[in-house]
Amino acid sequence: MKPVLALVGRPNVGKSTLFNRLTKSRDAIVADYSGLTRDRHYGNAKHSGQEFIVIDTGGFEPDATSGIYKEMAKQTRQAVAEADVIVFVVDARGGVSAQDHDIANYLRRLGKPCLLVANKAEGMLEGAHLVEFYELGLGEVLPVSAAHGQGIRSLLDLALKPLNLPDSPDDEETVPGVIKLAVAGRPNVGKSTLINVWLGEERLVAFDLPGTTRDAISVPFEREGQKFELIDTAGLRRRGKVFEAIEKFSVVKTLQAIESANVVLLLIDATQGVTDQDAHIAGYILENGRAVVLAVNKWDAVDDYQRELVKRSIETRLAFLKFANMHLISAQKRQGLGPLWASIIQAYKAANCKMSTPVLTRLLLESVQFQSPKRSGMYRPKLRYAHQGGMNPPIIVIHGNSLEHVTDAYKRFLEGRFRQAFDLVGTPLRIELKTSANPFADKTD
Numbered sequence: 001m002k003p004v005l006a007l008v009g010r011p012n013v014g015k016s017t018l019f020n021r022l023t024k025s026r027d028a029i030v031a032d033y034s035g036l037t038r039d040r041h042y043g044n045a046k047h048s049g050q051e052f053i054v055i056d057t058g059g060f061e062p063d064a065t066s067g068i069y070k071e072m073a074k075q076t077r078q079a080v081a082e083a084d085v086i087v088f089v090v091d092a093r094g095g096v097s098a099q100d101h102d103i104a105n106y107l108r109r110l111g112k113p114c115l116l117v118a119n120k121a122e123g124m125l126e127g128a129h130l131v132e133f134y135e136l137g138l139g140e141v142l143p144v145s146a147a148h149g150q151g152i153r154s155l156l157d158l159a160l161k162p163l164n165l166p167d168s169p170d171d172e173e174t175v176p177g178v179i180k181l182a183v184a185g186r187p188n189v190g191k192s193t194l195i196n197v198w199l200g201e202e203r204l205v206a207f208d209l210p211g212t213t214r215d216a217i218s219v220p221f222e223r224e225g226q227k228f229e230l231i232d233t234a235g236l237r238r239r240g241k242v243f244e245a246i247e248k249f250s251v252v253k254t255l256q257a258i259e260s261a262n263v264v265l266l267l268i269d270a271t272q273g274v275t276d277q278d279a280h281i282a283g284y285i286l287e288n289g290r291a292v293v294l295a296v297n298k299w300d301a302v303d304d305y306q307r308e309l310v311k312r313s314i315e316t317r318l319a320f321l322k323f324a325n326m327h328l329i330s331a332q333k334r335q336g337l338g339p340l341w342a343s344i345i346q347a348y349k350a351a352n353c354k355m356s357t358p359v360l361t362r363l364l365l366e367s368v369q370f371q372s373p374k375r376s377g378m379y380r381p382k383l384r385y386a387h388q389g390g391m392n393p394p395i396i397v398i399h400g401n402s403l404e405h406v407t408d409a410y411k412r413f414l415e416g417r418f419r420q421a422f423d424l425v426g427t428p429l430r431i432e433l434k435t436s437a438n439p440f441a442d443k444t445d
Contacts, residue, residue, distance in 0.1 A: 002051050002052050003160065006079040008057055008088050008107070009090060010097065013089045013091045013094075017119075023054055025043060041056040042054070050160055060073060084113070088103065089117050092130070115142065115158055116133060117141075117142050121150070121151070142154060177227065178228065179226065179263060180262045181262070182231040183233060184233050184257075186277050199219065231261060255284065262290075262291065263291045263344050264291070264292050266285065267295050270296050270307070289393035289430065292428075293343045294318070297330065299329060324425075325346070346426055350394075350423065351394065351427040354388070355422055360396060361387075364385065368383050379405050381400060381402045386398045393428040394427060395430045395431075398431060398432070399436060
């Protein structure tokens, strides 16, 4: 089993920068902004042949009793409970604060291996500036610079030494068939609450405040033998409403999460109805060809009249997602969540459906025989054969003559026939038309 290192400290001491340095990634958002990280964030790392897991946490206030800081403190305590070694990060330039003392008192009571790391120590004389940190009572102080990579090797040597674990094999096999499921939607629609209900723990900060989640958080999950990677994303709002630079970073991470996902669960708030931003998010999912499942959350909080309005607005404003299954749920009360999984699996299988060339060509010719494309002037498009051009999303390439005259209405007709034949529910389907070159075009009499 891989050892676990938890990065703990007050806000803005460089925990996320250190996380990115250890994992050799940019998975955690980094900016000169206090309180940026809120959920605990996991990443894989490797040092001297030993693989381990790093947990990035938000700014820790052990005595927080209310608000978002209480929820962040819960996340940090859970990370500390899961960790084999705790890395307590302090600011070498800012010195010791009262909050550092509170955190140190909490960590000493746990009795777990703890390493005191003074970050932002680049360009400073060793020794004098570290003396004050000894009053925290956690032993030796290790100066590092996460931004410049100084002292990282020594940090890992000391952190992994007490574990005495054998080296992890380099050829460790990865488990195939993991479905990456991104939960997307506007701020405060219940994305984190839904994932917490699935996991059976308060894995993510869920708070009645729009914009609570700022990073795209990935969580492994297994259900009935199928492995998932659940991705909680930051809520996307209209570009004109995005004021903070941090929120702009969050939008980028959310869009990247949607692009890398196999299936996207689009959450809509029943109390707010379908907004322009819901349509924009749905359009972005469709543009990237992601399989999608639609879920209307907080269904228990609206009356019959509002429910009818929501259904009609989905039919009109999200008509381009009619291929996706829709579910009416309440994440907080755990209502209607079971059928979601069947639709997610169905959408994933449809997105990765394999379609043979003979079957596609036969379906194409049968469709043409049932309804041929309209003539355009002197030309009538001739559709000759079809083959699969890709998966996730499925792409069907049709070859023939004069295909530039095929109308969008006829392409939708063909899409409906292909969807029905291969049961393509929950995934976009792209049809590409390729006209054969005329061999006599360059010849003259």
